[in-house]
Amino acid sequence: MSAANRKVIQALVKTISKQVEHFNQTEVECLVRGFNGLLGEPAVPEHSSNGLDRGRFRSILLKWFGMTDDLIMDRVFRTFDKDNDGLITVKEWIEGLSVFLRGSMDEKIKYCFHVYDLNGDNYISREEMFQMLKDCFSRNPTEEDPDERVKDLVDITLKMMDRDHDGRLSFDDFEKAVREENLLLEAFGKCLPDTMSTETFQRHVFEEQPEQ
Structure with a gap:
């Protein structure tokens, strides 16, 4: 990663860390790196046009959290995609995961x-x-x-x-x-991860991501 990209990401991590509950700055940085890996390109500020589309997001729900219901997966996508533009930005991703993985009742x-x-x-x-x-x-x-x-x-x-x-x-x-x-x-369908899926996903993101 270039020094310029590293600076952009560090600034993004600092900004998101102040706005999102349940994750510390180190964890936010890991989540940004993980998001980079999912996109195959560096994460950039949230107003950019890049992000996870519906298909890629559904694949994540299936692979990591065992979700299979098409209707529920679509609704989870819409809940993460707060501005309803059809893409989940890095900020929306981390905000969504803060509730999805660690939310209060x-x-x-x-x-x-x-x-x-x-x-x-x-x-x-x-x-x-x-x-x-x-x-x-x-x-x-x-x-x-x-x-x-x-x-x-x-x-x-x-x-x-x-x-x-x-x-x-x-x-x-x-x-x-x-x-x-x-x-x-x-009551109306599995839309949150179980404990085992949560732990496995967090271990993968927070402990196993290589440095970039």
């Missing part, structure tokens, strides 16, 4: 709700629940109406989580239900 509740709110109207509707849960079941070809099981599950979930009984989940409904029963955090 408050941060994870907000993150999961955003993932599950498919149309961005600040509610998780019955239709959205159905869309996310229908892939959880393996379909029996002899079953006349396989969607009935999913509808039953949606009804059960609403009874558990819909506190104001309006047939949809507001953020307040979701938050209260998750705080009472943490297992409901990922």
Whole structure:
């Protein structure tokens, strides 16, 4: 790496370190280097046009975190891609990972709700629940109406989580239900890494990245 590029990256690391929680400056530098490796080119300031596209990001979710649900992976991408330009910049990458890997319960509740709110109207509707849960079941070809099981599950979930009984989940409904029963955090699909995946990914990024 040239001295000029090194200076640019050091300045970027210093800036991001002040803006992102849960990672220290050394870890941010490792994440920037890892991002370089994923792009195959040096990371540059976030207003640049380079970044992770949807396909490359989905490959990371599959390889490192075992995610396979197309809808959920697309929603995770949109949650990382805060400016909705179709690319995850280095800053968006590190900000997203800070919650994805090390977020507080408050941060994870907000993150999961955003993932599950498919149309961005600040509610998780019955239709959205159905869309996310229908892939959880393996379909029996002899079953006349396989969607009935999913509808039953949606009804059960609403009874558990819909506190104001309006047939949809507001953020307040979701938050209260998750705080009472943490297992409901990922009620509509796996959108956070498990402990083993988190540790493996962090070990790879923070301990195994070669110097550049």
